Amino acid sequence: MKRLNVPIIFAAMLFSSHSLADTFTATQECPYAQRIKQLSNSNLSTLDVGTTYQTLTYNNAAKDFVRIRIDGVGDKWTKTDCGTVKENDTVKTRGDGAKPPKSKKYSRSDNKHVAGQFDYYxxxxxxxxxxxxVKGKNQPQCSREWIVHGLWPQYNKGYPGNCDVPPNMVDSINKKEIFAFMPSDYLISHEWKKHGTCSGLSRSEYYDFTGQLWDSLSLPDLSSGKFSQDEIRQAVIDKNPRLEANMIELACDEGSGPKNTLDEIRICFSKEGIAEACTEMERSCGKNVKVRAL
Structure with a gap:
């Protein structure tokens, strides 16, 4: 397992110029313009969903708008929450003092499971x-303490699933690289169909982004016993000081094992890959949670 420290960004760095490695992948058909105040105009050209652009700079520390380079068009401004930002090949945590990205609030009731239309991951x-x-010790993941189950687009209430995507979004992937964090052919196929199709990313981009988030975390080695939810969350925070308790969801009783046993930890991220508070938490764990060892 990779044991990397969560990257730290200082607010003063958030709106500086960036290197050629910085990219912005459009997840919504948002307008772009030469000046930020022109973005409210009608009849503007829009981003191509799934297209990756070079990022140049942000308008302020909160990163409300990003300037990108569009081939054949030039350098333009667009809203940052219209895509996924990858900076220097790492997924970033929010810097001190920076405000959360502004986002449309979606829900199952007003959304028809459209790719790219969601609030956070x-x-x-x-x-x-x-x-x-529960499943048997011969499973591929049994040689590791943690693996990625999936990266799930979320509405502020509920989540989309099985979104329609054009054939070109189902591009080739490098399973050898994906097996480093998700060692299951079935899981790779299932997670793309149910969740990845709703990300607004191509299949390869979706798994690249999942791998970046995985690499940005250092996960705890848990001992067996009974622990409070706060104790388990704190074990995660001790390894990742930039996280807060309200960014971490615990899931119990996902399988057929004893009641109130820890099955998963889930961490919430913005579309840009910045750790943020979960707006909806599963309540499947009791006050004290059993952690079992092999």
Whole structure:
């Protein structure tokens, strides 16, 4: 397992110029313009969903708008929450003093499961000892304590699933690289169909982004016993000081094992890959949670 520190960004750095490695992948058909105040005009050209652009700069520390380079058009401004930002090949946590990105609030009631139309992500991390005690110790993930279950687009209430995507979005992927965090052919196929199709990213971009979030975290080695939810969350925070308790969801009783056993930890991220508070939490764990070992 990779044991990397969560990257730290200082607010003063958030609106500086960036290197050629910085990219912005459009997840919505938002307008772009030469000046920010022109973005409210009608009949503007829009971003191509799934297209990756070079990022140049942001308008302020809150990163409300990003300036991107569009081939054949030039350098333009667009809203940052209209896509996914990848900076220097790492996924960033929010800097001190920066405000959360502004986002349309979607829900199942007003949305028809359209790719790219969601509010934030949950990165679901499966605790392998519990999974393997229930499913059998010959499962591919049983040699590791944690794997990625999936990266799930979320509405502020509910979530989309099985979104329609054009054939060109189902591009080739490098399974050898994906197996480093998701060692299951079935899971790779299932998670793309149910969740990845709603991300607004191509299949390869979706798994690249999932891998970046995985690499940005350092996960705790848990001992067996009973622990409070606060104790488990604090074990995660101790490894990742930039996280806060309201960014971490615990999931219990996902399988057929004993009641109130830890199955997963889920961490919430903005579309840009910045850790943020979850707006909706699963309540499947009791006050004290069992952690089992193989």
């Amino acid at each position: 949950k990165l679901a991390l499966s605790y392998s000892p519990e999974f393997c005690l």
